[in-house]
Amino acid sequence: MAGTSAAATALDQDGPLVSLKNVTKRFPGIVANDRISIDFWPGEVHVLLGENGAGKSTLVSMLTGFQQPSEGEIEVAGVPQDLSSPQRALDLGIGAVYQHSMLAPTLTLAENVSLGRPWWQKPDRRGIADEMRKTANSVGITIRPEALTSALSLGERQQAEIVRALMRGSRFLILDEATAMLTPKDAEKLGNLMRLIAQDGRGVVFITHKLNEAVAYGDRISVLRLGKKVGGLPPEQLRAMDKTEAHDEIVRLMFGTRTTGSEATENTPPPQHKLDETEKPILEILALEVDDEATPVSGIELKIRPGEVVGIAGIDGNGQVQLAEALAGQRPVRNGRIYLDGVSIEDKSIGGRRNLGLSYVTDDRLGEGIVGAFPVSLNLLLKQIGDAPFWKHGLEQPAEIARNATEKVAAFDIRTPGIGTPAGKLSGGNIQKLLLARELGEKTRAVIFAKPTYGLDLQNIAASRNRIREAADARKAVLLISTELDELLELSDRIAVMSQGRIVGIVDNNETARQRVGELMSGVGE
Amino acid sequence: MALFTEAFLTALLAGAISAGIPLLLVGLGEQMSEKSGVLNIGIEGMMLAGAYTGFLIAWKTESMGLGFIAGAGGGMFVALFMAVLCVRMGLNQIVIGISLTLGAEGATAILHHFQFSRTYPRLPATLKWDIPVLHDIPVIGPALFGREPVVYFALILVAVFAYLYRRTHFGLALQAAGDKPAALDSSGVDVLKVRTVAVLTTGALAGLGGAFMAIVGAGIFVPFMTHGNGFIGIVLAMLARGRPLWVLGGATLFGACLSLTTALQVAGIDIPTDVIQMLPFAAVMAVLIVLGSKANLPVSLGTAYARGER
Ligand SMILES: Nc1ncnc2c1ncn2[C@@H]1O[C@H](COP(=O)(O)OP(=O)(O)O)[C@@H](O)[C@H]1O
Ligand SMILES: [Mg+2]
Numbered sequence: 001m002a003g004t005s006a007a008a009t010a011l012d013q014d015g016p017l018v019s020l021k022n023v024t025k026r027f028p029g030i031v032a033n034d035r036i037s038i039d040f041w042p043g044e045v046h047v048l049l050g051e052n053g054a055g056k057s058t059l060v061s062m063l064t065g066f067q068q069p070s071e072g073e074i075e076v077a078g079v080p081q082d083l084s085s086p087q088r089a090l091d092l093g094i095g096a097v098y099q100h101s102m103l104a105p106t107l108t109l110a111e112n113v114s115l116g117r118p119w120w121q122k123p124d125r126r127g128i129a130d131e132m133r134k135t136a137n138s139v140g141i142t143i144r145p146e147a148l149t150s151a152l153s154l155g156e157r158q159q160a161e162i163v164r165a166l167m168r169g170s171r172f173l174i175l176d177e178a179t180a181m182l183t184p185k186d187a188e189k190l191g192n193l194m195r196l197i198a199q200d201g202r203g204v205v206f207i208t209h210k211l212n213e214a215v216a217y218g219d220r221i222s223v224l225r226l227g228k229k230v231g232g233l234p235p236e237q238l239r240a241m242d243k244t245e246a247h248d249e250i251v252r253l254m255f256g257t258r259t260t261g262s263e264a265t266e267n268t269p270p271p272q273h274k275l276d277e278t279e280k281p282i283l284e285i286l287a288l289e290v291d292d293e294a295t296p297v298s299g300i301e302l303k304i305r306p307g308e309v310v311g312i313a314g315i316d317g318n319g320q321v322q323l324a325e326a327l328a329g330q331r332p333v334r335n336g337r338i339y340l341d342g343v344s345i346e347d348k349s350i351g352g353r354r355n356l357g358l359s360y361v362t363d364d365r366l367g368e369g370i371v372g373a374f375p376v377s378l379n380l381l382l383k384q385i386g387d388a389p390f391w392k393h394g395l396e397q398p399a400e401i402a403r404n405a406t407e408k409v410a411a412f413d414i415r416t417p418g419i420g421t422p423a424g425k426l427s428g429g430n431i432q433k434l435l436l437a438r439e440l441g442e443k444t445r446a447v448i449f450a451k452p453t454y455g456l457d458l459q460n461i462a463a464s465r466n467r468i469r470e471a472a473d474a475r476k477a478v479l480l481i482s483t484e485l486d487e488l489l490e491l492s493d494r495i496a497v498m499s500q501g502r503i504v505g506i507v508d509n510n511e512t513a514r515q516r517v518g519e520l521m522s523g524v525g526e
Numbered sequence: 527m528a529l530f531t532e533a534f535l536t537a538l539l540a541g542a543i544s545a546g547i548p549l550l551l552v553g554l555g556e557q558m559s560e561k562s563g564v565l566n567i568g569i570e571g572m573m574l575a576g577a578y579t580g581f582l583i584a585w586k587t588e589s590m591g592l593g594f595i596a597g598a599g600g601g602m603f604v605a606l607f608m609a610v611l612c613v614r615m616g617l618n619q620i621v622i623g624i625s626l627t628l629g630a631e632g633a634t635a636i637l638h639h640f641q642f643s644r645t646y647p648r649l650p651a652t653l654k655w656d657i658p659v660l661h662d663i664p665v666i667g668p669a670l671f672g673r674e675p676v677v678y679f680a681l682i683l684v685a686v687f688a689y690l691y692r693r694t695h696f697g698l699a700l701q702a703a704g705d706k707p708a709a710l711d712s713s714g715v716d717v718l719k720v721r722t723v724a725v726l727t728t729g730a731l732a733g734l735g736g737a738f739m740a741i742v743g744a745g746i747f748v749p750f751m752t753h754g755n756g757f758i759g760i761v762l763a764m765l766a767r768g769r770p771l772w773v774l775g776g777a778t779l780f781g782a783c784l785s786l787t788t789a790l791q792v793a794g795i796d797i798p799t800d801v802i803q804m805l806p807f808a809a810v811m812a813v814l815i816v817l818g819s820k821a822n823l824p825v826s827l828g829t830a831y832a833r834g835e836r
């Protein structure tokens with residue numbers, strides 16, 4: 001009784017909405033959060049920054065009732081609360097968009113939103129769909145509430161989850177890397193929306209890897225490193241700094257130095273590969289058509305010469321995945337031709353294309369990139385199982401496999417306890433390095449990168465981008481699919497923009513490219 | 527040919543329904559467990575427990591109604607172990623399922639032996655409800671519309687479950703529990719509660735199916751009498767892809783195979799019974815070969831859910 005009335009009065013006071021008091025969370029063998037104390041204030045967008053594995057998501061899971069602190073206390077509106085279940089957190093007005101999708105794949109988006117209502121009631125599919133559309137409209141995004149979740153791209157799912165969180169009207173909203181799959185434009189919309197929600201007197205926690213976003217939308221910044229809170233910028237200080245000062249200060253807090261990784265977000269001038277206009281293209285795509293229920297792809301024409309990086313820009317879910325999978329051989333081609341070094345490959349198998357020198361670095365790292373339960377060593381050979389010298393007469397050659405793994409782990413700086421460690425236990429950045437190590441062999445002639453830096457921290461982003469540059473320097477043909485405009489501008493020679501399964505324009509990467517690509521993406525250039 | 531006389535057809539259809547109702551009940555039950563993400567291999571044991579308790583109470587009280595209730599209770603009792611061990615404690619569902627089936631087979635056989643030794647007391651014929659008018663249709667009438675109340679109950683259940691799955695949040699919650707339990711959890715629904723309800727319902731339905739075999743089908747209890755019916759129920763549930771109506775179709779088909787034995791005897795045709803008794807299992811194989819690859823099971827089927835684990 002006393003607790004509830006205290007909570008009610010505390011709401012009217014102007015104390016923090018939620019505070020962590022010396023919260024520690026241990027997992028077997030690791031302290032994910034180490035005596036963290038943070039106050040989250042109403043009316044503020046509070047940005048949490050930290051490398052992959054710093055403990056941000058763990059902190060979120062304690063606020064949302066998925067985990068309980070090993071030590072310490074969480075106060076909501078000044079009252080210590082036992083956030084014993086997600087239900088309890090929701091009841092207290094804490095809502096979240098999680099880093100990993102929390103939608104049931106076999107339900108439609110509207111049905112997913114409907115989950116959690118009284119069990120005997122009839123789901124109001126139409127009413128919820130309308131409400132979702134309205135909420136989405138108010139944020140300036142479009143979603144398809146009747147679509148089956150499994151038929152949607154990761155980006156579309158993330159947008160739906162944001163809409164769901166908004167519909168719940170929580171007074172404390174947590175967004176764990178919610179802009180990771182959004183285009184810059186949509187991310188900006190979401191950023192502005194966060195500002196609006198905060199002005200409303202509610203609290204927002206925003207987790208991101210992008211310093212621009214942190215500085216642009218955050219009122220206050222806290223930085224985690226290796227499970228500890230290592231510092232932050234209160235509103236007064238943040239307001240007093242200009243953009244570069246803030247960036248430098250944050251990078252210093254995150255990595256302990258001022259220089260490391262800060263280039264990753266700066267715009268280096270576009271690459272100047274020595275391109276010979278007369279040289280024969282390595283990868284040539286002619287009038288390619290790919291079937292897909294949601295986003296059929298058609299009329300794709302592209303030529304990529306040795307050493308050239310062609311970027312594919314576009315809002316997620318406009319056929320990029322379908323195109324990449326069709327090129328890699330994971331999806332049948334309906335019509336058109338694909339030539340690799342003059343050989344037509346559209347009818348060849350995945351393995352056949354790979355043997356001819358085509359590699360594909362998927363964005364679905366956990367789903368199709370690796371087999372989580374297999375050791376690192378086997379994952380490095382996943383697409384060569386049965387091939388000499390690693391297998392002879394069908395028998396594994398452990399020495400060869402180990403040699404290959406040790407070499408690649410060193411060459412690509414894969415941080416793993418050992419080559420026998422199950423790959424699923426590695427952090428996201430290291431899984432990406434593993435994929436790069438596997439896909440970027442000497443025989444490779446052409447590489448397709450699908451969102452190669454999605455969800456990575458600054459250091460890993462820089463490492464991945466360097467690998468892409470190196471691939472081009474080694475005269476390979478590179479197709480770079482990304483929703484990050486900055487990344488495309490940094491790496492590509494030309495940028496093609498995809499919209500609704502078609503290429504709506506190809507732009508040379510020069511001073512006007514940002515403007516032109518932006519126009520094409522938003523449909524102005526058509 | 528004299529095979530298709532009215533008597534033969536009536537016997538065939540009546541037999542198909544008698545054999546099909548237990549399959550329908552276990553199939554519907556297993557379907558609910560599987561939807562929620564629990565592979566319930568203990569269902570054969572739940573069925574047998576239901577057959578035993580159902581028979582015992584019907585025999586003692588001379589009330590068929592109490593017998594059926596006790597049967598459902600017996601099945602639920604075994605299911606309670608499944609709920610505690612697999613859903614709450616997260617133990618391996620296959621290992622526990624097999625143990626429960628073996629345990630129930632042994633326990634009911636021993637209990638029956640202690641009580642009745644080698645005698646198999648028989649229950650009186652069961653009460654039947656004739657549905658007016660419909661009952662007078664030849665063949666179909668006596669076979670379908672002059673039946674025990676439980677038959678009607680099972681058929682109504684098909685519609686009830688279809689409604690529940692498609693038209694209520696309970697249906698959505700079940701599906702989410704089987705496909706992405708964390709998503710359901712994050713929506714504030716207790717995954718373990720949903721799964722527990724599903725498993726206990728499965729137990730009750732399997733028990734009812736077993737009781738039907740003992741009270742209506744055989745009129746006696748014989749150890750091991752469920753005879754793989756629970757396992758056929760698992761196959762039906764997997765092939766029905768979450769649709770109760772398909773369970774009904776499958777149960778009718780397999781029921782018809784099972785009843786061929788009796789029907790052919792009525793017709794006086796001489797085929798070794800061993801061959802005929804193989805029929806339903808051959809049918810399972812055939813159906814699995816044709817449709818098995820299309821069975822799309824819930825993603826998290828067979829895996830325990832523990833919040834926050836990864
Ligand atoms: N459920 C869990 N079980 C074991 N270890 C975990 C679990 N969740 C997170 N961890 C570990 O805790 C550390 C912090 O992870 P996380 O909070 O996801 O980091 P971030 O979100 O900052 O990238 C990592 O080393 C991770 O492996
Ligand atoms: Mg995280």
